[in-house]
Amino acid sequence: MLLHYASLSWLHFVFAFILVGALAAEAFILRLPIDGRVARLLLRVDMFYGVSAVLLILAGISRVLWGEKGWEYYQVQPFFWAKIATFVVIALLSITPTRAFTRWVKAYNADAAFTPPEAEVKKVRRLVTIEVHLIALLLLFATLMARGIGQS
Template identity: 40%
Template sequence: MSTLFAFLHHVCAFTLVSAVAIEFALIRGELTLSSARRLQVTDMVLGIAAGALLVIGLLRVFFFEKGADYYWHSHAFITKFSIFIVIGLLSIIPTVEFLSWRKAIGEGQVPAISAKKLHLVTAVIHGELLSIVFILLFAAIMARGGWV
């Protein structure tokens, strides 16, 4: 069972990384009706992957791996988990923006986004990408039993 949950954890993580990369590519280009729709769908996939990753990860912590005591006493795990939570909360910013486009997209119009809002959404997506690098670093440290 532990192997299955490890596999599911990795599938969700790779899906999340792929979705962030797609958002990164789409937000850098000209906003069109097609790219706006793709951003909405990609953001939904990202949210589902993040939610599943969190649930599966916590199931692994409490039921399938070394035990909660091990993880909650690991500075590397706490740092990794904290980064995941903080960036997850920040990712609400692009999600709210993309959801606000529903009416315009439904009417076949390109959504309007101010330069300031676009900059903020882009900065959050860049932060998501950067946070992935740090999460991977702390996961490697944790897996090797370091920084306890």
């Protein structure tokens, strides 16, 4: 059983690190001048981000249902719910950058001279930066949750 619990934890961590890596890559790439090649790269990295988010959720659900602590532990843990709420906020914030990357690629495919408006690039960069900061908050909640802090 120990190997089972360890495997679920490992999967959860792997997908979390992929997600954080993809988000950090987006933040870095958004500092470059946006041309067609960069827009396509952003869209590819964003795909990794999205897929890792889905796999992270599935791994997390697996840990809650079949992991060591079980649903009884998590359902009364306030930092679990804070972590979930933060993840939902991050997911909602990520919609705008994904839509922008898709729109930029389509615009470049239609017109090689297209340049996204600087205000839009700044907005997307700001949203990605906020997501990165919220990941740090999510990690705090995860740490507190794992230690049982806040549980009555």
